[in-house]
Amino acid sequence: EVQVVESGGGLVQPGGSLRLSCAASGFIFSSFSMNWVRQAPGMGLEWISFISSSSSTIYYADSVKGRFTTSRDSAQNSLYLQMNSLRAEDTAIYYCAPSTLGTVFTGYGMDVWGQGTTVTVSS
Amino acid sequence: SYELTQPPSVSVSPGQTASITCSGDKLGDKYSCWYQQKPGQSPVLVIYQDRRRPSGIPERFSGSNSGNTATLTISGTQAMDEADYYCQVWDSGTVVFGGGTKLTVL
Numbered sequence: 001e002v003q004v005v006e007s008g009g010g011l012v013q014p015g016g017s018l019r020l021s022c023a024a025s026g027f028i029f030s031s032f033s034m035n036w037v038r039q040a041p042g043m044g045l046e047w048i049s050f051i052s053s054s055s056s057t058i059y060y061a062d063s064v065k066g067r068f069t070t071s072r073d074s075a076q077n078s079l080y081l082q083m084n085s086l087r088a089e090d091t092a093i094y095y096c097a098p099s100t101l102g103t104v105f106t107g108y109g110m111d112v113w114g115q116g117t118t119v120t121v122s123s
Numbered sequence: 124s125y126e127l128t129q130p131p132s133v134s135v136s137p138g139q140t141a142s143i144t145c146s147g148d149k150l151g152d153k154y155s156c157w158y159q160q161k162p163g164q165s166p167v168l169v170i171y172q173d174r175r176r177p178s179g180i181p182e183r184f185s186g187s188n189s190g191n192t193a194t195l196t197i198s199g200t201q202a203m204d205e206a207d208y209y210c211q212v213w214d215s216g217t218v219v220f221g222g223g224t225k226l227t228v229l
Contacts, residue, residue: 035218037166045158045166045209047218059216062124095165101177105213107154109171116165 002026002112004096009117016086020117022079022096027112030074032100035110036081038092046092049081050104086121093118125214127221134227141197143224145210148191153212155193157186161206170195202228
C-alpha cells in the first residue's frame with residue numbers, strides 16, 4: 001500500500017524549533033519529488049516546500065523561506081522539515097505529499113496524502 | 124505572486140451537475156489540479172493535468188481549463204461529494220492553491 005506517515009508535531013513556544021518527519025512506503029521514494037503542505041485551523045491548503053527526487057532542487061514559500069529547511073534521506077525513505085523561529089501563524093496540520101504520478105510542475109499534482117501532524121505554536 | 128480565485132461556496136441538488144470554477148491570469152496556459160477534502164480528512168487528488176482522473180476517482184468527476192478559468196464538474200452529484208474543493212497550479216517555482224470552495228449537496 002502506498003502511504004506516507006507524518007510525525008514530530010507538538011506544542012512549541014514562539015521562537016522555538018521543531019523537526020517533522022515523513023515516512024514513505026509502498027513506492028520507490030528515491031524516484032519521486034515530495035512536498036510539504038500545511039493547513040491552519042479552519043483555513044485552506046498552503047503549500048510550503050518542494051524537494052526534487054535527487055534533492056537538487058528545493059523551493060519554499062515566501063512565508064517560510066529562511067526559517068524552514070526541507071531535506072530527504074532515501075536510505076530511510078524519509079522526508080524532513082526543520083522548522084526554526086516558529087511563529088503563532090505557523091500553527092497548522094502539516095502534510096507531506098508526494099507526486100508519484102509525475103512531477104508537480106508538469107501538472108501531475110500530489111496524489112498521496114497522510115493524516116498529517118499537528119504543530120501548535122503558543123506560549 | 125500568482126493568485127487563484129474560487130467561489131467560497133457552491134450548492135447543488137442531488138443528481139444534478141455541480142461546477143466549481145478557479146480563475147487566474149492566463150490559467151489556461153498552466154496545468155491545473157483539483158483536490159477534494161472532506162471534514163476531518165486529508166485532501167484527495169481528483170483531477171490532474173486539467174482533465175485526467177487518478178485511479179479510483181469516479182467518472183462523474185471531470186475537469187477543463189481554458190483562458191483564465193479552470194472548471195471542476197461533478198455530474199450526477201451525490202451526497203458523498205459534499206466537501207471542500209481546491210484548485211492548484213505550479214507557477215514560477217511555487218505551488219499555488221486556490222482558497223477553496225465548499226460544495227453543499229442539498
